[in-house]
Amino acid sequence: MLRRFLCLSVLLSAIWLMNPVTAMAGGDDSDKTGFIMHHIKDSYEWHFATFGDTHLTLPLPVIIYSSDKGLQFFSSSNFQDPVTHKFGEAFAHEGYFIDEHEHLFSVDGSSFVDLSITKNVAMMFLVLIVMISFVLSAASNYKKNGVAAPKGAAALLEPIVVFVRDEIAYKAIGPKYKKFLPYLLTLFFFIWIGNLMGLMPGAANLTGNIAVTMTLAVLTFIVVNTNGNKDYWKHVFMTPGVPVPLLLVIVPVEIIGLFTKPFALMVRLFVAITAGHIVILAFIALVFIFESYAIGVVSTLMVTFLNVIELLVATIQAYVFTLFSAMYIGGAVAEHAHDDHH
Amino acid sequence: MDLILPGSGLIIWQLIGFLALLFLLTKFAWKPILAALDEREKSIEDALKSAEIARNEMANLKAENERILHEAKIQRDEMLHKATEHAKQIIEEAKEKAQQEGAILLENARHAIQTEKKAAVEEVKVLVATLSLDVAEKLIKKNYTTDAAQKALVEEFVKDIKVN
Numbered sequence: 001m002l003r004r005f006l007c008l009s010v011l012l013s014a015i016w017l018m019n020p021v022t023a024m025a026g027g028d029d030s031d032k033t034g035f036i037m038h039h040i041k042d043s044y045e046w047h048f049a050t051f052g053d054t055h056l057t058l059p060l061p062v063i064i065y066s067s068d069k070g071l072q073f074f075s076s077s078n079f080q081d082p083v084t085h086k087f088g089e090a091f092a093h094e095g096y097f098i099d100e101h102e103h104l105f106s107v108d109g110s111s112f113v114d115l116s117i118t119k120n121v122a123m124m125f126l127v128l129i130v131m132i133s134f135v136l137s138a139a140s141n142y143k144k145n146g147v148a149a150p151k152g153a154a155a156l157l158e159p160i161v162v163f164v165r166d167e168i169a170y171k172a173i174g175p176k177y178k179k180f181l182p183y184l185l186t187l188f189f190f191i192w193i194g195n196l197m198g199l200m201p202g203a204a205n206l207t208g209n210i211a212v213t214m215t216l217a218v219l220t221f222i223v224v225n226t227n228g229n230k231d232y233w234k235h236v237f238m239t240p241g242v243p244v245p246l247l248l249v250i251v252p253v254e255i256i257g258l259f260t261k262p263f264a265l266m267v268r269l270f271v272a273i274t275a276g277h278i279v280i281l282a283f284i285a286l287v288f289i290f291e292s293y294a295i296g297v298v299s300t301l302m303v304t305f306l307n308v309i310e311l312l313v314a315t316i317q318a319y320v321f322t323l324f325s326a327m328y329i330g331g332a333v334a335e336h337a338h339d340d341h342h
Numbered sequence: 343m344d345l346i347l348p349g350s351g352l353i354i355w356q357l358i359g360f361l362a363l364l365f366l367l368t369k370f371a372w373k374p375i376l377a378a379l380d381e382r383e384k385s386i387e388d389a390l391k392s393a394e395i396a397r398n399e400m401a402n403l404k405a406e407n408e409r410i411l412h413e414a415k416i417q418r419d420e421m422l423h424k425a426t427e428h429a430k431q432i433i434e435e436a437k438e439k440a441q442q443e444g445a446i447l448l449e450n451a452r453h454a455i456q457t458e459k460k461a462a463v464e465e466v467k468v469l470v471a472t473l474s475l476d477v478a479e480k481l482i483k484k485n486y487t488t489d490a491a492q493k494a495l496v497e498e499f500v501k502d503i504k505v506n
Contacts, residue, residue, distance in 0.1 A: 041345055042352060063351075114351040121355040128363055139371040142378040147385050154375075161375060181376060182368035189367075190360060211348035215356040274345075 032288045036281040040205050040274055043102055043119045044076040045085070048202050055085045060122055062104070064096060066112035076116075120212065123204035127194045135189065164188050164322065172326035176333050180326070183223060187216065188322040195273060195314030199307060207317075208273030210266065217266035220325040225258065228332040261328050265321055272317045276310045 038047075046058035059077040066072075078093040080086060087098040095107050104114050117125075134153055141154035150158045169177040169184050194207040206212055234240065236254045239247065283299045283306065 037345070042349055113354075114349070115354060116351050117355070118349070118352060120352050121359075124356060124359050128359055131363065132366060135367055135371040139374050142375055147378065147382040157375070158379070161372075162379065165376070165379075178376075182372040183364060185372050186360070186364045186367050190363065209348075209352065210346055211352035212356050214348045215353050215360065219357075219360065 033282070033285045036278055036285060039281060040208065040277055041102070042204075042209060042211075044079070044087070044098055044104070044116060046119045046122060046204070047085070053083070057085060058122075060119065061117045062096075062098075063115040063117065064104070064112050065115055066106075066110060068110075071115075119204045120206050120209050123197070123206040124194075124212070127190065127197055127206060130197065131189055131193050134193075160188075161185060168319070168323050168326050172323060173330040174334060177326075180223065180227075180329050183219075184322050184326055187220075187325060188318050191216070191269065191321050192315060192318035195318060196311070198273065198277070199310050199314060205274060205277050208270060208277055210270045213266045213269040216269070216321070217262035220265060220328065221259075221262040223325070224261075224328045224332045227329065229335075231335065232332045261324075265324055269317055269321050272313055276306070276313055280306050280310065 044062060045060055047055065048058070049056040059075045062074040062076050062079065064072045064074070072094065074093060074096075076098075079091050079096070079098045081088075081091060086100070087102060088100055089097050089105075091097060092107050096104060096112075097107060098104050104116070106112055135157065138150075138153040138157040141150060141152055145151065145154075149155075164185050165177075165181060168188070169181050173180060191207055194212075197203055198206050198208065236258065237251055239250050239254060242250050280303055283302045286299050287296045
């Protein structure tokens, strides 16, 4: 199964690797680096390649909910020029239009909720499918083999599960780690697989999107604060060992601290992944800026090197996000009884 | 779409997707996998423990065997020692008995010899006496047939008496 997956990924890589090259070959000379930001940001359509004037794109569903019209489903191709694939106010459809910077607006200015399956949402579904099929096939292995040594997907999954359990959850949380283990495992694998799949050519920058990292950080914030024990809240509002007048300063700082923790989680993952993508694409962009074979060779070498670094970063960021989540949870559920009375 | 402004649609989908993933994987993957891992670790631990117990038992058994062997050796030595003692004693006793019997036999023999000797001496005495008498008789009959001879003898006897 793994071999088939590898073959497929190599084949798709070969096709998608042409993406930036052809995109630039067909694009206008004044914007040789525009594809970088276009790749980093979310989009209403999934653009793979451009051959001359032919755009190879996957139109994605645009879903809009408004209180008066209810749920409406469109295709992203409804909102763009059928030939140049450019969005704009001129291509308004059913009272909505997408502008050049890919913002969805209603023509009459009425409010609505944008539930579109954008490039990143589609990418997230891909990640979910890969994760669920991988993890469930590993789980079925345990059902079949029982306590025997793991085989196949389980053999790949097990060391990582054991690592998350022993090195992250148990070390950071302590004896109460079991309750939080499913959350931490899901978090680790989602970020890790999301990072890795994001590195594949033509893929979307899912884990480098602030909305995704924010959602994950907010989930960690909710898990931490709904499981905070008496000691945790006492530490925030009645910091032990601090004189009362100083509490006026300490308590606001502690309250701000509650929010800076998930904020740091959100920014760290977003920045690490986005920066990696930008650097790789920047080296590719050098080829189009200098239009030189020599630069092409150097860039290719650098991009290969950076991709290897990014593989490392993908794993480290998944580890760090999970570790810090576990540490915040550990701080919320830890028993401080012994420390406070000394 | 913006770089640092989170899109509402993506947040909603991400929330739904991640929570669904969390629910699905927790129920169908993480719990069975973690349970299987725990079970395996427990069985390994149990196996190690029972191996340890078996090893201890083996050691105990070996010590017990050695103790029994040692005791058996001591017992054997004791028995051997006793047997030698016993044999010595028997020999000693036998010797003593033999000596005693020998002594008794010797005594008896001596007695018998003494008795026999006495009897023999008596017999010899009687025989000698008889023979002497016979000789004397014959001599007397021959020599002292004359009166003169008889007279000379008597005189000699008388002489002897005077000397005594």
